[in-house]
Amino acid sequence: MKYFVTIAVLALFAFQPIKKKKVIFFGDSITQQGAGPNGYISKVDSLCRSDKMQNDFEFVGKGVGGNRVYDLFYRFQEDVLDQNPDIVVVYIGINDVWHKTTSGTGTEYKKFGAFYDKMINKMKERGIQPVMCTPSVIGEFNDDTNLQDGDLNFYAKWIREYATKNNIPLIDLRKSFMDYLDKNNPQNEEKGILTTDRVHLNNAGNLLVAQDMWTAVKKIK
Amino acid sequence: MKYFVTIAVLALFAFQPIKKKKVIFFGDSITQQGAGPNGYISKVDSLCRSDKMQNDFEFVGKGVGGNRVYDLFYRFQEDVLDQNPDIVVVYIGINDVWHKTTSGTGTEYKKFGAFYDKMINKMKERGIQPVMCTPSVIGEFNDDTNLQDGDLNFYAKWIREYATKNNIPLIDLRKSFMDYLDKNNPQNEEKGILTTDRVHLNNAGNLLVAQDMWTAVKKIK
Amino acid sequence: MKYFVTIAVLALFAFQPIKKKKVIFFGDSITQQGAGPNGYISKVDSLCRSDKMQNDFEFVGKGVGGNRVYDLFYRFQEDVLDQNPDIVVVYIGINDVWHKTTSGTGTEYKKFGAFYDKMINKMKERGIQPVMCTPSVIGEFNDDTNLQDGDLNFYAKWIREYATKNNIPLIDLRKSFMDYLDKNNPQNEEKGILTTDRVHLNNAGNLLVAQDMWTAVKKIK
Amino acid sequence: MKYFVTIAVLALFAFQPIKKKKVIFFGDSITQQGAGPNGYISKVDSLCRSDKMQNDFEFVGKGVGGNRVYDLFYRFQEDVLDQNPDIVVVYIGINDVWHKTTSGTGTEYKKFGAFYDKMINKMKERGIQPVMCTPSVIGEFNDDTNLQDGDLNFYAKWIREYATKNNIPLIDLRKSFMDYLDKNNPQNEEKGILTTDRVHLNNAGNLLVAQDMWTAVKKIK
Numbered sequence: 112m113k114y115f116v117t118i119a120v121l122a123l124f125a126f127q128p129i130k131k132k133k134v135i136f137f138g139d140s141i142t143q144q145g146a147g148p149n150g151y152i153s154k155v156d157s158l159c160r161s162d163k164m165q166n167d168f169e170f171v172g173k174g175v176g177g178n179r180v181y182d183l184f185y186r187f188q189e190d191v192l193d194q195n196p197d198i199v200v201v202y203i204g205i206n207d208v209w210h211k212t213t214s215g216t217g218t219e220y221k222k223f224g225a226f227y228d229k230m231i232n233k234m235k236e237r238g239i240q241p242v243m244c245t246p247s248v249i250g251e252f253n254d255d256t257n258l259q260d261g262d263l264n265f266y267a268k269w270i271r272e273y274a275t276k277n278n279i280p281l282i283d284l285r286k287s288f289m290d291y292l293d294k295n296n297p298q299n300e301e302k303g304i305l306t307t308d309r310v311h312l313n314n315a316g317n318l319l320v321a322q323d324m325w326t327a328v329k330k331i332k
Numbered sequence: 333m334k335y336f337v338t339i340a341v342l343a344l345f346a347f348q349p350i351k352k353k354k355v356i357f358f359g360d361s362i363t364q365q366g367a368g369p370n371g372y373i374s375k376v377d378s379l380c381r382s383d384k385m386q387n388d389f390e391f392v393g394k395g396v397g398g399n400r401v402y403d404l405f406y407r408f409q410e411d412v413l414d415q416n417p418d419i420v421v422v423y424i425g426i427n428d429v430w431h432k433t434t435s436g437t438g439t440e441y442k443k444f445g446a447f448y449d450k451m452i453n454k455m456k457e458r459g460i461q462p463v464m465c466t467p468s469v470i471g472e473f474n475d476d477t478n479l480q481d482g483d484l485n486f487y488a489k490w491i492r493e494y495a496t497k498n499n500i501p502l503i504d505l506r507k508s509f510m511d512y513l514d515k516n517n518p519q520n521e522e523k524g525i526l527t528t529d530r531v532h533l534n535n536a537g538n539l540l541v542a543q544d545m546w547t548a549v550k551k552i553k
Numbered sequence: 554m555k556y557f558v559t560i561a562v563l564a565l566f567a568f569q570p571i572k573k574k575k576v577i578f579f580g581d582s583i584t585q586q587g588a589g590p591n592g593y594i595s596k597v598d599s600l601c602r603s604d605k606m607q608n609d610f611e612f613v614g615k616g617v618g619g620n621r622v623y624d625l626f627y628r629f630q631e632d633v634l635d636q637n638p639d640i641v642v643v644y645i646g647i648n649d650v651w652h653k654t655t656s657g658t659g660t661e662y663k664k665f666g667a668f669y670d671k672m673i674n675k676m677k678e679r680g681i682q683p684v685m686c687t688p689s690v691i692g693e694f695n696d697d698t699n700l701q702d703g704d705l706n707f708y709a710k711w712i713r714e715y716a717t718k719n720n721i722p723l724i725d726l727r728k729s730f731m732d733y734l735d736k737n738n739p740q741n742e743e744k745g746i747l748t749t750d751r752v753h754l755n756n757a758g759n760l761l762v763a764q765d766m767w768t769a770v771k772k773i774k
Numbered sequence: 775m776k777y778f779v780t781i782a783v784l785a786l787f788a789f790q791p792i793k794k795k796k797v798i799f800f801g802d803s804i805t806q807q808g809a810g811p812n813g814y815i816s817k818v819d820s821l822c823r824s825d826k827m828q829n830d831f832e833f834v835g836k837g838v839g840g841n842r843v844y845d846l847f848y849r850f851q852e853d854v855l856d857q858n859p860d861i862v863v864v865y866i867g868i869n870d871v872w873h874k875t876t877s878g879t880g881t882e883y884k885k886f887g888a889f890y891d892k893m894i895n896k897m898k899e900r901g902i903q904p905v906m907c908t909p910s911v912i913g914e915f916n917d918d919t920n921l922q923d924g925d926l927n928f929y930a931k932w933i934r935e936y937a938t939k940n941n942i943p944l945i946d947l948r949k950s951f952m953d954y955l956d957k958n959n960p961q962n963e964e965k966g967i968l969t970t971d972r973v974h975l976n977n978a979g980n981l982l983v984a985q986d987m988w989t990a991v992k993k994i995k
Contacts, residue, residue, distance in 0.1 A: 181402040185447060212875070215432030215654060216440045226406060250924075256931055261913075261923030268919055433654070436875065471703075477710055482692075482702030489698055623844040627889060653878030661879045668848060 131169045134328055135191060137183060138202035141247070141312055141320075142174025149314055154321030155328070164329060171196070179207045179218050180226040187230055192237065198331055199239055200282070200324060201230070204246030204270065205310060208262045224269055231279065240331055243274045245285040247320070250301055250309045253292040257301075257309075282327045287319055352390045355549055358404060358412060359423035362468070362533055362541075363395025370535055375542030376549070385550060392417070400428040400439045401447040408451055413458065419552055420460055421503070421545060422451070425467030425491065426531060429483045445490055452500065461552055464495045466506040468541070471522050471530045474513040478522075478530075503548045508540055573611045576770055577633060579625060580644035583689070583754055583762075584616025591756055596763030597770070606771060613638070621649045621660050622668040629672055634679065640773055641681055642724070642766060643672070646688030646712065647752060650704045666711055673721065682773055685716045687727040689762070692743050692751045695734040699743075699751075724769045729761060794832045797991055800846060800854060801865035804910070804975055804983075805837025812977055817984030818991070827992060834859070842870045842881050843889040850893055855900065861994055862902055863945070863987060864893070867909030867933070868973060871925045887932055894942065903994055906937045908948040910983070913964055913972045916955040920964075920972075945990045950982060 136142050136152055145151040152172045159168050173190045175182065180203050191199055204223070211217030218226070234241045245267035250257030257263075267285045274281035288305060295304055302309045305316035312320060357363050357373050366372040373393045380389050394411045396403065401424050412420055425444070432438030439447070455462045466488035471478030478484075488506045495502035509526055516525055523530045526537035533541060578584050578594055587593040594614045601610050615632045617624065622645050633641055646665070653659030660668070669685075676683045687709035692699030699705075709727045716723035730747055737746055744751045747758035754762060799805050799815055808814040815835045822831050836853045838845065843866050854862055867886070874880030881889070897904045908930035913920030920926075930948045937944035951968055958967055965972045968979035975983060 181406070182443070185402070185405065185443075185450065211436030212657060214440060215436045215438050216443070217436050219435060219437045222403070222406075222437070229406065254927070254931070255918055255924060256928040257924045258928070259924055260927075261918060261920045261925075264917070264923075265919040265921070268917070433878065475706070475710070476697055476703060477707040478703045479707070480703060481706075482697060482699045482704075485696070485702075486698040486700070489696070623848070624885065627844070627847065627885075627892070656882060657874030657878045657880050658882045658885070659878050661877060664845070664848075664879070671848070 129166055131167060132197040132331075133169050133171065133195065134198040134200065135171045135173050135194060135196040136200050136202065136324075137191060138174045138244075139178040139206055140174065140176035141205070141310070142172055142202055143176050144311060145174060145317065145320070146172030149317060151312065151317040151320040151324065154317055155325045158321060158325040159329070162325075162329065168328070174202075177206055177210075178203065179210065179216075180204070180223050181218060184226045184230060187233070191230075191239075192233065196239055198242060198328060199234055200242040200244065200328065201227075202244040202246075202282075202284070202320075203227075204263070204266050205249060208246065208259050208266055209249050209310070211262070212258070220265065220269070223266060224273070227270075227273070231273075231277065240280075242280045242282060242327055242331075243270050244282040244324075245270050247284045247288045247312075247316075248292075248306065248310070251288075251292055251296060251304050251306060252299055252301055253289070253296045254299060280327050280331065282323050284320060284323060287323050288316075291319060350387055352388060353418040353552075354390050354392065354416065355419040355421065356392045356394050356412060356415060356417040357421050357423065357545075359395045359421075359465075360399040360427055361395065361397035362426070362531070363393055363423055364397050365532060366395060366538065366541070367393030370538060372533065372538040372541040372545065375538055376546045379542060379546040380550070383546075383550065389549070395423075398427055398431075399424065400431065400437075401425070401444050402439060405447045405451060408454070412451075412460075413454065417460055419463060419549060420455055421463040421465065421549065422448075423465040423467075423503075423505070423541075424448075425484070425487050426470060429467065429480050429487055430470050430531070432483070433479070441486065441490070444487060445494070448491075448494070452494075452498065461501075463501045463503060463548055463552075464491050465503040465545075466491050468505045468509045468533075468537075469513075469527065469531070472509075472513055472517060472525050472527060473520055473522055474510070474517045475520060501548050501552065503544050505541060505544060508544050509537075512540060571608055573609060574639040574773075575611050575613065575637065576640040576642065577613050577615050577636060577638040578642050578644065578766075579633060580616045580642075580686075581620040581648055582616065582618035583647070583752070584614055584644055585618050586753060587616060587759065587762070588614030591759060593754065593759040593762040593766065596759055597767045600763060600767040601771070604767075604771065610770070616644075619648055619652075620645065621652065621658075622646070622665050623660060626668045626672060629675070633672075633681075634675065638681055640684060640770060641676055642684040642686065642770065643669075644686040644688075644724075644726070644762075645669075646705070646708050647691060650688065650701050650708055651691050651752070653704070654700070662707065662711070665708060666715070669712075669715070673715075673719070682722075684722045684724060684769055684773075685712050686724040686766075687712050689726045689730045689754075689758075690734075690748065690752070693730075693734055693738060693746050693748060694741055694743055695731070695738045696741060722769050722773065724765050726762060726765060729765050730758075733761060792829055794830060795860040795994075796832050796834060796858065797861040797863065798834045798836050798854060798857060798859040799863050799865065799987075801837045801863075802841040802869055803837065803839035804868070804973070805835055805865055806839050807974060808837060808980065808983070809835030812980060814975065814980040814983040814987065817980055818988045821984060821988040822992070825988075825992065831991070837865075840869055840873075841866065842873065842879075843867070843886050844881060847889045847893060850896070854893075854902075855896065859902055861905060861991060862897055863905040863907065863991065864890075865907040865909075865945075865947070865983075866890075867926070867929050868912060871909065871922050871929055872912050872973070874925070875921070883928065883932070886929060887936070890933075890936070894936075894940065903943075905943045905945060905990055905994075906933050907945040907987075908933050910947045910951045910975075910979075911955075911969065911973070914951075914955055914959060914967050914969060915962055915964055916952070916959045917962060943990050943994065945986050947983060947986060950986050951979075954982060 156170050207218035231241050249259045307313045377391050428439035452462050470480045528534045598612050649660035673683050691701045749755045815833050819833050870881035894904050912922045970976045
């Protein structure tokens with residue numbers, strides 16, 4: 112009888128599903144598209160499977176077009192906290208800069224940090240692991256002549272310094288994109304290398320983001 | 333014995349402090365200044381005393397310079413919900429429009445409504461009575477030539493319609509200001525009638541706001 | 554002999570072509586489109602024919618899309634002075650206001666007046682009769698809630714005052730449009746009454762402009 | 775007799791004033807200030823004297839605060855052509871970029887080139903030698919994080935390419951400033967190294983500009 116029980120327990124243990132880590136990608140239209148068929152989230156999932164880690168992670172896209180950091184905060188309770196994620200990859204900042212000139216509704220530098228910091232702190236309180244990304248590009252010129260390059264660099268710099276200071280994993284997409292464009296944009300095109308329209312990712316862009324993201328995420332214990 | 337008990341109960345009742353209604357004024361720099369010596373909140377308090385209702389209400393200013401509706405949402409938990417108010421007078425919208433042109437960090441029309449609506453709903457869930465104000469002025473010209481008149485009218489219209497539809501007390505400051513300027517700005521000055529600088533209130537402006545607010549607040553049961 | 558000479562002189566006079574007044578319409582995309590098949594300039598021409606005055610006037614469109622007052626000045630020598638017109642109808646100001654928010658390249662209020670004044674003075678020096686128009690609309694809401702209403706009113710006011718002060722014929726298109734929309738936009742639509750897209754004229758808009766313009770132009774001796 | 779004549783001719787030649795080359799500095803507030811006591815134009819004059827070339831050049835400042843390229847064109851006839859200069863140093867572009875965000879009245883990229891090109895061509899027709907400068911800085915951060923860095927680089931690039939293509943002397947102030955700031959701004963300050971306020975020149979800035987300008991101007995035959 113005792114023997115039988117032991118076997119039953121072992122069997123139970125063996126078939127008990129291991130709790131997957133739930134990873135939320137939290138962002139704007141790039142992330143919204145990223146959840147589509149060839150989007151970066153789908154590619155992260157493929158990379159995960161290639162590494163035979165599909166039992167360790169599940170991936171959820173929570174991107175909404177046009178979002179700035181304050182729009183993330185607007186839906187932070189519902190789309191992040193209420194979802195009980197283990198890891199949240201925050202990929203925001205492009206519209207915060209871009210919308211200053213397109214519709215006058217971007218985000219002040221200080222407020223960008225304030226909203227971001229508040230969400231990071233709430234995640235930490237709940238034991239959620241945040242991962243921060245620098246904003247990629249608005250325009251693919253590789254000679255520092257894109258209209259928003261200065262401002263994007265400024266916001267990216269804040270993210271890098273905040274991540275370092277607070278010991279948060281950083282995915283430096285802006286640096287990856289710039290390095291890639293230095294090598295792969297010999298005609299200095301404004302779009303078409305990693306984006307379709309200067310901002311939204313084409314297949315190469317989605318792949319680059321996916322590789323950077325998977326490299327960072329799979330390291331998280 | 334029964335007689336004695338009755339007297340004791342009466343005495344207890346007589347000395348029991350009546351619970352004052354806590355009124356929070358939630359807004360931007362105008363409200364921040366409104367809490368100062370001659371600000372509109374101080375004047376509301378004076379009007380309340382004139383009506384001998386100082387035992388019925390207490391007034392708290394929660395204004396922060398530069399705030400837009402999304403900045404109110406940023407501090408909504410701490411500055412409103414955690415304060416357990418009975419009534420919240422929301423006076424916001426000027427920077428949402430103004431900052432579009434000054435720093436490119438105003439608020440989109442649809443997002444203005446979304447953030448506002450979310451706060452109103454959270455107040456209602458808690459049994460807090462919201463009161464909505466239309467944004468007053470950016471410029472005191474009375475012939476519809478202030479740069480942001482169209483946009484302010486547009487946002488004010490949303491507030492009016494939302495308040496009506498949702499049965500929320502409305503303080504139509506923009507209408508009060510316009511009516512006042514029609515009568516009292518014969519030289520069509522850009523500032524100096526109700527404001528010091530086209531936006532922030534002078535003594536007459538604070539008094540006008542205080543009268544409108546007190547009229548609305550004292551009616552609330 | 555004398556008799557014969559007299560007849561010959563009369564015959565000469567009768568067949569001598571009367572010099573038509575050359576009217577240039579000088580403006581932006583609205584004027585550029587105005588020169589098209591159903592554009593306002595074509596309609597002015599039809600109205601002129603209805604009044605049997607086609608031997609008195611010829612009409613030339615000089616509109617270029619996106620033009621602001623400083624763009625008119627850029628091509629003023631070539632497109633106005635070098636054409637030797639008798640009358641120039643200037644219809645400008647929409648992009649001066651509009652481009653402030655769309656691309657950050659509008660025109661300062663003071664510079665708007667300075668460029669305009671310089672061209673008017675150069676026309677007067679040459680004996681060219683200028684006619685000024687107020688800018689029509691950016692949005693057809695009739696309750697003062699179009700984003701640029703305040704600024705358009707401000708620039709229109711400058712044009713009215715300048716024209717009055719300098720005794721220049723004025724075509725107050727903005728007033729005509731507003732009056733028309735008060736009566737003919739009962740659903741308060743943003744576009745579709747006089748414009749196709751809030752700015753560019755549909756057939757009704759072209760007709761309204763043509764009537765106002767012809768009324769003003771035919772009076773000029 | 776012949777001897778006498780020869781002497782007379784020599785005397786005439788000796789006392790005949792050599793025609794100085796008239797150099798106009800044509801620009802915005804930086805050039806307006808440049809004509810002041812310690813401004814860059816005064817310093818160019820000092821450098822010219824040090825080189826004992828004060829009989830070869832005279833320097834005239836024609837800078838007006840807030841000017842963009844279209845404002846230069848506005849006063850081009852009066853302030854340049856009517857002055858009969860030999861050389862015109864054009865230092866413009868900062869406000870064309872800057873005013874996009876401060877007042878929505880900057881200059882479109884294509885129009886920047888169009889206005890600039892028109893003035894260069896008119897100078898060439900008159901035999902005036904133009905000299906082009908790239909716009910210096912809006913902000914002295916040396917890590918590409920100034921808000922307008924991308925746009926300034928874009929406009930500077932146009933100037934460099936136009937000057938090269940049209941064989942016009944170029945003073946690459948932006949490059950000089952950037953090189954200087956790389957070496958002399960170790961704390962990455964936003965202002966105070968070459969400017970007082972991120973844009974207008976302090977003494978070091980005026981000196982740097984003066985040296986670059988004098989180097990270019992004195993070479994012109």
